[in-house]
Amino acid sequence: DAMVIQNPRYQVTQFGKPVTLSCSQTLNHNVMYWYQQKSSQAPKLLFHYYDKDFNNEADTPDNFQSRRPNTSFCFLDIRSPGLGDAAMYLCATSSGQTYEQYFGPGTRLTVT
Amino acid sequence: AQKITQTQPGMFVQEKEAVTLDCTYDTSDPSYGLFWYKQPSSGEMIFLIYQGSYDQQNATEGRYSLNFQKARKSANLVISASQLGDSAMYFCAMREGQWRSSASKIIFGSGTRLSIRP
Numbered sequence A: 001d002a003m004v005i006q007n008p009r010y011q012v013t014q015f016g017k018p019v020t021l022s023c024s025q026t027l028n029h030n031v032m033y034w035y036q037q038k039s040s041q042a043p044k045l046l047f048h049y050y051d052k053d054f055n056n057e058a059d060t061p062d063n064f065q066s067r068r069p070n071t072s073f074c075f076l077d078i079r080s081p082g083l084g085d086a087a088m089y090l091c092a093t094s095s096g097q098t099y100e101q102y103f104g105p106g107t108r109l110t111v112t
Numbered sequence B: 001a002q003k004i005t006q007t008q009p010g011m012f013v014q015e016k017e018a019v020t021l022d023c024t025y026d027t028s029d030p031s032y033g034l035f036w037y038k039q040p041s042s043g044e045m046i047f048l049i050y051q052g053s054y055d056q057q058n059a060t061e062g063r064y065s066l067n068f069q070k071a072r073k074s075a076n077l078v079i080s081a082s083q084l085g086d087s088a089m090y091f092c093a094m095r096e097g098q099w100r101s102s103a104s105k106i107i108f109g110s111g112t113r114l115s116i117r118p
Helices: none
Strands: A004-007 A010-013 A019-025 A031-037 A044-050 A053-056 A064-067 A073-078 A087-094 A107-111 B003-005 B010-014 B019-021 B024-026 B032-039 B046-052 B064-069 B074-079 B088-096 B106-108 B112-117
Touching: A004 A087, A010 A019, A019 A031, A019 A087, A019 A107, A031 A073, A044 A064, A044 B106, A073 A087, B003 B088, B003 B106, B010 B019, B019 B112, B024 B074, B032 B064, B032 B074, B046 B064, B046 B074, B074 B088
Parallel strands: A010 A107, B010 B112
Antiparallel strands: A004 A019, A019 A073, A031 A044, A031 A087, A044 A053, A064 A073, A087 A107, B003 B024, B019 B074, B032 B046, B032 B088, B064 B074, B088 B106, B088 B112
16 A cells, blocks of 8 residues: 555656645655655755644755645645756655655656 | 765676675764665665664664674665665665654765666
8 A cells, every 4th residue: 555655756847837746645644755866866855844844954945845734745846947856856754753764656857 | 964975886796696785974963873775766765774873783674684883884785695676776874863853854875776687
């Protein structure tokens, strides 16, 4: 059974056209994370939520925003995608009580 | 600041042989955790094994074991009896500090691409 679900798996957007990626979880975990992973690179943390407490990484561009309307869902909004934002976007969750992060399958974003 | 280093960008190993993937880390926090993840070509990150800084014994999970050498700040992953399905990207990662709400994040090394030859 899928525990961390990301939709869509592949997303194509135009340069400058806002796009939203979604993540949902069935684990009831407190913490949700968004990572950006460019080709052949390590995942880079963009931000995370502990419940409704939002934590932005210092070097995350303003172009990236996030929303978490409830425990199960978290969204990544890219307000004006540039060519450099093409990447795999990974969502992960954690209970906040243990060390393990559970990752979703990722959304591969293409910017044309 | 915390840092994770993986010095092997790629490795080729014969099927059924054991393989060691290197990982060194740097942190000033006495409390930390070390992870290994596998990422196949499909893109999903798969958790393999975890070692806490205060754990007395090296972690093991099936064919995976973590060779934790605290004084050397190394946390190498050992895969015994490698299989074709082990071909993937492997990331070492670290969580620094006690688990607390505002700092429960993990940083990743640059990864090692492992290829298993039949």
